[in-house]
Amino acid sequence: LPPARAFWAIKHGIKLTAMPAWGTTHDNTAIWNIVAFLQKLPDLTPEQYTSLTAAAEHDHEGHEHSHEHAADHEHGATGDDAHDHDEPAADQEQHGH
DSSP states (O other), X not given: OOHHHHHHHHHHOOTTSSOOOOTTTSXXXXXXXXXXXXXXXXXXXXXXXXXXXXXXXXXXXXXXXXXXXXXXXXXXXXXXXXXXXSHHHHHHHHTTO
């Protein structure tokens, strides 16, 4: 799956499936981090996976993430949204919608 399509699917979800939209609770930077993790996941050893997920869990301890901050960041003019515009049509064609 190309990274831009993964970004779009994570951000907007996939209708009529169990895949929710994460764009309402995660900013573009967080979504790109998820995409990067998914791209590396097939090549990770169990030890690398444990190390990465433990580090991520440790980073979230004691840190509350503000949904308002994510919404403010989302509306800002960033380059993160560049891959976001043409993907819905391409995604729908691939899935026969």
